[in-house]
Amino acid sequence: MAKAEKFSVVGKRVQRFEGFDKVTGTSQFVADIQLPGELIGKVLRSPYPHARIRNIDTSRAEKLRGVRAVVTAEDTIKRPWGAFFADQYILSVGKARFVGEEVAAVAAIDPDIAEEAIDLIDIDWEPLPAVFDAEEAMKEGAPLVHDDKPNNITMTMDIERGNIAQAFAESDIVVEDTFTSMPQWHCSIETIGSVAEYAPGGKYTIYMNTQTLFNARYRIAAALGVPETDVRIIQSAVGGGFGGKSCDDNNALVAAVLAKKAGKPVKLINSREEEFLAGCRPRVFMKINVRLGFKKDGRIRAKHIKVIADNGAYSAKAPAITGVAAMRHDTCYKYTDVKTQAFLVYTNKIPTGAFRGFGNPSAEWAVEQAIDLGAHALGIDPIEIARINAAEAGYVSPHGNRVTSCELKQCLDMTEKMIDWKAKRANKAPNTGLGLACTVHVSGKRHFGDYDGSSATIKLNEDGKALILSGEGECGQGVHTAMCQIAAEELGVPVEDVEISRADTDLTTFCLGAFASRLTYVSGNAVKNAAANVKQQLHQQAAEMLEANAEDLASRDGRIFVKGAEGKAVTVADVARARLFRHNGAPIVGSGSFDADSVLPDSTRFGNESGAYNYGVQAAQVQVDPETGQVRILQFVIASDCGTVIYPLGAEGQVEGGLAQGIGFALTEGLQFDEGRPVNPNFSDYRIPSMRDMPLLQHAFADSYEPTGPFGAKGLGELNMDPTAAVISNAIFDAVGVRIKTLPITPEKILRGLREKKPS
Amino acid sequence: MKRTLILNVNGQEHEVEAESNRLLLQVLRDNLGLTGTKEGCGIGVCGACSVIVDGRLVSSCLTLAAGCQGKKIETIEGLAKDGKLHPLQQAFIEFGGFQCGACTPGQIMAAKALLDETPQPTEEEVKEWMAGNLCRCTGYYKILESVMAVVNNKIDPGFAFRKREQSAKIQSLDVYKAVAKTH
Numbered sequence: 001m002a003k004a005e006k007f008s009v010v011g012k013r014v015q016r017f018e019g020f021d022k023v024t025g026t027s028q029f030v031a032d033i034q035l036p037g038e039l040i041g042k043v044l045r046s047p048y049p050h051a052r053i054r055n056i057d058t059s060r061a062e063k064l065r066g067v068r069a070v071v072t073a074e075d076t077i078k079r080p081w082g083a084f085f086a087d088q089y090i091l092s093v094g095k096a097r098f099v100g101e102e103v104a105a106v107a108a109i110d111p112d113i114a115e116e117a118i119d120l121i122d123i124d125w126e127p128l129p130a131v132f133d134a135e136e137a138m139k140e141g142a143p144l145v146h147d148d149k150p151n152n153i154t155m156t157m158d159i160e161r162g163n164i165a166q167a168f169a170e171s172d173i174v175v176e177d178t179f180t181s182m183p184q185w186h187c188s189i190e191t192i193g194s195v196a197e198y199a200p201g202g203k204y205t206i207y208m209n210t211q212t213l214f215n216a217r218y219r220i221a222a223a224l225g226v227p228e229t230d231v232r233i234i235q236s237a238v239g240g241g242f243g244g245k246s247c248d249d250n251n252a253l254v255a256a257v258l259a260k261k262a263g264k265p266v267k268l269i270n271s272r273e274e275e276f277l278a279g280c281r282p283r284v285f286m287k288i289n290v291r292l293g294f295k296k297d298g299r300i301r302a303k304h305i306k307v308i309a310d311n312g313a314y315s316a317k318a319p320a321i322t323g324v325a326a327m328r329h330d331t332c333y334k335y336t337d338v339k340t341q342a343f344l345v346y347t348n349k350i351p352t353g354a355f356r357g358f359g360n361p362s363a364e365w366a367v368e369q370a371i372d373l374g375a376h377a378l379g380i381d382p383i384e385i386a387r388i389n390a391a392e393a394g395y396v397s398p399h400g401n402r403v404t405s406c407e408l409k410q411c412l413d414m415t416e417k418m419i420d421w422k423a424k425r426a427n428k429a430p431n432t433g434l435g436l437a438c439t440v441h442v443s444g445k446r447h448f449g450d451y452d453g454s455s456a457t458i459k460l461n462e463d464g465k466a467l468i469l470s471g472e473g474e475c476g477q478g479v480h481t482a483m484c485q486i487a488a489e490e491l492g493v494p495v496e497d498v499e500i501s502r503a504d505t506d507l508t509t510f511c512l513g514a515f516a517s518r519l520t521y522v523s524g525n526a527v528k529n530a531a532a533n534v535k536q537q538l539h540q541q542a543a544e545m546l547e548a549n550a551e552d553l554a555s556r557d558g559r560i561f562v563k564g565a566e567g568k569a570v571t572v573a574d575v576a577r578a579r580l581f582r583h584n585g586a587p588i589v590g591s592g593s594f595d596a597d598s599v600l601p602d603s604t605r606f607g608n609e610s611g612a613y614n615y616g617v618q619a620a621q622v623q624v625d626p627e628t629g630q631v632r633i634l635q636f637v638i639a640s641d642c643g644t645v646i647y648p649l650g651a652e653g654q655v656e657g658g659l660a661q662g663i664g665f666a667l668t669e670g671l672q673f674d675e676g677r678p679v680n681p682n683f684s685d686y687r688i689p690s691m692r693d694m695p696l697l698q699h700a701f702a703d704s705y706e707p708t709g710p711f712g713a714k715g716l717g718e719l720n721m722d723p724t725a726a727v728i729s730n731a732i733f734d735a736v737g738v739r740i741k742t743l744p745i746t747p748e749k750i751l752r753g754l755r756e757k758k759p760s
Numbered sequence: 761m762k763r764t765l766i767l768n769v770n771g772q773e774h775e776v777e778a779e780s781n782r783l784l785l786q787v788l789r790d791n792l793g794l795t796g797t798k799e800g801c802g803i804g805v806c807g808a809c810s811v812i813v814d815g816r817l818v819s820s821c822l823t824l825a826a827g828c829q830g831k832k833i834e835t836i837e838g839l840a841k842d843g844k845l846h847p848l849q850q851a852f853i854e855f856g857g858f859q860c861g862a863c864t865p866g867q868i869m870a871a872k873a874l875l876d877e878t879p880q881p882t883e884e885e886v887k888e889w890m891a892g893n894l895c896r897c898t899g900y901y902k903i904l905e906s907v908m909a910v911v912n913n914k915i916d917p918g919f920a921f922r923k924r925e926q927s928a929k930i931q932s933l934d935v936y937k938a939v940a941k942t943h
């Protein structure tokens with residue numbers, strides 16, 4: 001239940017920690033790093049979606065003046081690597097499996113020479129039959145992307161909880177339909193890049209813009225065949241992550257191989273086209289069939305979902321993403337009997353992977369439209385269907401997810417009020433409609449080994465100011481500011497007295513990084529624990545100075561005082577100095593760690609995957625022009641349950657930015673392929689929303705408190721990307737009675753729907 | 761072939777040796793070390809490389825450096841004067857007009873070019889003008905709010921940058937909670 005707490009730093013509108021650097025252009029992104037003697041790297045990419053490499057001749061490139069290294073798979077240990085399944089190589093071994101795959105690379109003294117050298121590499125290609133569609137790829141006789149994967153199947157799931165046949169038999173109505181989503185690119189304004197160095201003693205140092213440093217180190221070390229200690233990852237400023245910079249691509253590895261061979265630092269930055277071809281791994285393309293059984297009163301009785309997911313050429317995180325698409329939504333409503341079947345299939349296209357929402361946007365696109373179908377079939381207001389089925393605190397999903405806090409119903413109330421749902425429904429203007437969808441997401445996910453934790457160290461300087469050493473990594477979302485607030489709140493100092501370090505695998509302790517909306521919750525708890533440890537040491541020393549018991553002390557605004565006698569006080573700076581400058585002196589350093597109380601899902605994927613679940617509701621009013629099929633979003637409202645809001649500017653930004661990506665996913669974004677070749681890999685033909693495209697928005701945070709979160713907080717980052725496409729589609733259906741089932745929702749599809757409705 | 765260019769950047773004359781085909785973006789970043797100007801798309805669509813040349817907003821990724829001789833080039837590095845932020849820079853901090861910051865120098869230069877010519881634009885004019893500067897993080901609401909805060913003189917006169925709690929609250933959390941609690 002919601003619980004109001006008085007905080008002095010948490011929840012305050014503090015400035016962003018890195019604000020000055022960001023607005024003055026001094027923030028150092030990876031392309032802004034320049035090391036002495038640095039070379040420029042370029043990659044030769046496969047022009048074929050599937051082709052055997054008979055021979056590579058690099059001799060002409062090597063002879064070009066200014067070239068310092070040319071590398072192919074022969075310069076690597078040819079060991080496959082990957083997040084879940086090891087199936088990709090640093091540089092193609094034997095054959096290439098998608099257009100854009102890294103085949104060879106060059107390091108030279110300037111970009112023009114590097115480019116010229118790439119043209120001088122001669123490859124004897126033997127094009128092979130290729131397959132581009134997941135369903136085609138599963139058929140007997142389809143070309144095999146990986147010779148050891150029959151029918152191109154990467155992974156399958158078939159899970160039933162309860163008794164699905166009986167549940168459908170007991171349903172009063174059943175609705176069923178199939179919905180397809182498009183791949184979506186992250187389109188961070190900064191592309192993926194690295195600057196790698198190799199010390200002859202055997203150590204690689206890689207400056208990179210990854211959002212998951214220690215996972216990057218683990219994978220890079222494995223692919224290079226060296227111990228983790230021999231790889232140091234230092235994070236540059238990260239110009240947007242959204243899952244795309246979680247080291248599932250080869251950029252840093254190619255830079256490392258080049259740096260070793262050249263004996264010089266090598267900078268390798270993706271161009272925008274390279275980013276589309278083979279940089280960040282785009283959202284997994286899915287075809288989802290949903291069948292829902294309802295009772296007459298609106299209760300969902302049965303859910304059967306079938307997912308066919310297009311993996312692309314390599315698996316990256318798609319196995320986990322497919323699982324999320326197939327199961328996550330079962331934590332949103334009070335489901336009892338569910339069946340979930342999924343196929344993840346290799347094709348000769350860019351490997352797909354993690355993008356904000358992690359399978360959930362594709363799933364909610366399908367399931368939340370199926371719920372809407374049910375509401376219409378039953379003649380019940382969609383908001384009431386949501387209310388009837390909404391999860392609550394204490395709910396345990398059929399897959400074992402344990403919900404410790406949930407304000408979904410409050411979010412529904414807030415949404416209803418903000419958009420004036422009842423009145424707008426009662427006075428419906430022509431071609432105008434309302435749509436709504438609910439959403440759930442995790443706060444961390446236990447799937448990288450049996451661990452979903454974080455750790456942090458806080459050292460206190462002799463001026464009383466604290467420095468957090470954290471390896472989690474800011475990727476633009478502002479989490480460093482939230483960490484500073486959490487530490488300041490716990491320490492009882494002003495937020496100005498807390499700083500946070502750059503993430504560096506040699507200097508900070510193990511952290512999994514930014515994914516699964518986990519940082520505020522998981523790393524926030526670790527930072528809070530580290531701060532509590534520092535506070536305990538401070539109070540011990542202060543007790544001596546104040547001649548009091550440590551238990552009787554409290555801290556606020558940088559002062560430590562005796563409870564009930566606030567005049568009896570010392571400053572944190574005084575205490576820090578007193579602890580240091582004395583016999584047996586020592587600086588104050590505190591460590592903290594946290595591992596969420598979640599369960600590694602078993603072989604049937606049963607188990608509480610996260611420590612906390614975040615909820616939300618989105619609704620929109622749209623107007624459809626029946627002449628042109630154009631959709632205008634008249635109003636958008638969002639209510640989010642993320643527990644306590646720690647850093648309001650950042651939290652609001654997550655909501656607003658999530659909506660923008662959701663609108664792009666819904667209306668404009670989609671890379672077109674021609675025989676596996678992307679035809680629009682640039683910002684003029686792949687359209688992300690601009691300022692002009694954003695609708696009137698009102699949003700609110702639920703009054704909520706997560707008992708296991710730091711000061712009651714839980715995750716937020718992905719929540720508002722997830723339901724947007726379904727909201728818009730449901731609103732279009734309400735407006736003109738056309739149900740769009742394939743993304744993106746284009747005017748052409750709406751016009752076609754209108755024509756089919758009224759045959760003339 | 762390399763040639764000598766004289767470029768006036770942020771009021772300072774620089775002599776650089778560069779190939780004739782070098783773009784202004786490359787010369788600013790690689791020759792002058794002014795890395796605040798970013799490359800986002802390389803084809804003049806995203807606006808991350810926006811700079812001002814003789815008062816006009818240009819995409820430096822499409823502009824030849826050699827053509828900028830004798831002109832006044834303004835980049836993000838020239839905005840803060842004597843340790844004091846430009847009002848737009850201050851507004852972007854106060855109102856959260858950025859997240860990752862990769863598009864931010866371009867956003868601020870675009871807004872500056874607009875306000876230099878039209879100090880009192882309407883919200884619609886700002887949206888129209890700024891549509892050429894893509895951002896993938898913010899959803900643009902706080903960028904718009906930041907620019908409008910300068911237009912409407914809503915920025916805090918007592919502003920000190922970094923981590924200080926702000927007094928200016930247009931879209932404050934408290935307002936949202938008030939909405940939330942009235943149900």
